[in-house]
Amino acid sequence: SAVISQKPSRDICQRGTSLTIQCQVDSQVTMMFWYRQQPGQSLTLIATANQGSEATYESGFVIDKFPISRPNLTFSTLTVSNMSPEDSSIYLCSAPGTISSYNEQFFGPGTRLTVL
Amino acid sequence: QKEVEQDPGPLSVPEGAIVSLNCTYSNSAFQYFMWYRQYSRKGPELLMYTYSSGNKEDGRFTAQVDKSSKYISLFIRDSQPSDSATYLCAMSSWGKLQFGAGTQVVVTP
Numbered sequence: 692s693a694v695i696s697q698k699p700s701r702d703i704c705q706r707g708t709s710l711t712i713q714c715q716v717d718s719q720v721t722m723m724f725w726y727r728q729q730p731g732q733s734l735t736l737i738a739t740a741n742q743g744s745e746a747t748y749e750s751g752f753v754i755d756k757f758p759i760s761r762p763n764l765t766f767s768t769l770t771v772s773n774m775s776p777e778d779s780s781i782y783l784c785s786a787p788g789t790i791s792s793y794n795e796q797f798f799g800p801g802t803r804l805t806v807l
Numbered sequence: 808q809k810e811v812e813q814d815p816g817p818l819s820v821p822e823g824a825i826v827s828l829n830c831t832y833s834n835s836a837f838q839y840f841m842w843y844r845q846y847s848r849k850g851p852e853l854l855m856y857t858y859s860s861g862n863k864e865d866g867r868f869t870a871q872v873d874k875s876s877k878y879i880s881l882f883i884r885d886s887q888p889s890d891s892a893t894y895l896c897a898m899s900s901w902g903k904l905q906f907g908a909g910t911q912v913v914v915t916p
Contacts, residue, residue, distance in 0.1 A: 692853075722902050733895060733906040734851070749903075783850055785904070793902030794839040794858070798850040 693718055693786050695799035703805045704774055711770045712802045714784035719764035722793045725757070728781040728801070737782075740767045764790070774806045810834045813896055813907025822916050826883035830896035830907045833877065837898035837905070840872050842881045845893045845909070854894075855881065886914045 694717040704710050714723065722741055726734040738748040738759055746759040760768045771778050781801040787793045813830045820826055828842075839858045843851035855870035857863045863870045871880040879898075883890055891914050896907040 695850075724902070724904070726904075733908050734897075734904070735906075736903055739903065787902070794899045795841070795853070795856045796899075796902070796904060797853055798843075800850045803848070 692788050693720065693797040695784060695786055695797055697784060697799040697802050699802060700800065701803040701805075703807065705807055706775055708774055709770055709772045710774065710804060711768050712782050712784075714767045714769070714786075714799055716765045716786045719790050720786045721764070721790055722787065723761065723767045724785045724796065725759065725767070725769045726783045726785065726798075728783060730780070734783065737769070771804065774804075776806045779804055779806045811896065811898055811905050811907045814910055815908045817911040817913055819913045819915060820886055822886060822888060822914055824886050824914075826886050826890065826912055826914070827880065828882075828894050828896070828910050828912070829878065829880045830898075831876075831878050832898055832905075834898070834900070834905070835877070836900045838901075839899040840870070840879050841897040841899065841904070842868075842870055843895040843897060845895060847892075851895055883912075888914050888916050890914050 696715045698713045725737040728734045737752045738746045740746045740761040758770045783801045785796045785798045788795045811832045842855040845851045860874045867884045869882040893909045895909045897904045
């Protein structure tokens with residue numbers, strides 16, 4: 692399994708500002724994933740972060756709004772830019788249990804974001 | 808039509824009963840099937856993971872996959888109040904997870 696930590700655990704931000712969320716995995720992995728969970732909803736994939744290449748975004752999510760960095764095999768950041776109240780959600784990162792796998796995925800505790 | 812359908816519940820059962828959860832899917836490209844448990848204000852916890860049709864057991868949990876019917880199930884035996892949570896099915900295609908809506912389960916003492 693993989694142990695995943697996220698910072699911050701929660702934040703309250705003002706409209707128009709940006710927040711960067713950090714995700715740390717306890718072992719090296721090729722792929723990391725970022726999800727959003729809106730209030731009372733299930734999880735939706737935002738993007739896949741591969742080390743050494745640009746992140747790939749799902750339909751409805753764009754790099755200008757959710758820039759992602761992946762500087763090494765254990766760390767990634769997601770920035771939520773120019774925030775509005777509609778961005779209030781839980782943001783979660785996930786990673787597989789081994790570097791050679793990508794299907795058995797483990798999640799971090801999430802970052803609870805409230806935008807005023 | 809959503810790619811993954813899951814009844815959101817809530818599903819209320821008495822302690823000791825069997826909890827039965829299921830999901831259907833429409834995308835034949837899904838290769839791997841997972842069940843997650845999510846407690847309030849926590850991240851999802853991986854319970855079961857399988858990639859072939861048939862049954863897989865792990866303690867009180869049994870995961871069942873029927874690829875021909877595009878149907879997966881999770882059974883929890885001898886349910887406990889601590890099993891009260893939201894259970895999410897998830898299906899993977901090249902690492903990208905598609906989640907069901909999640910079923911809220913309440914186990915009453």
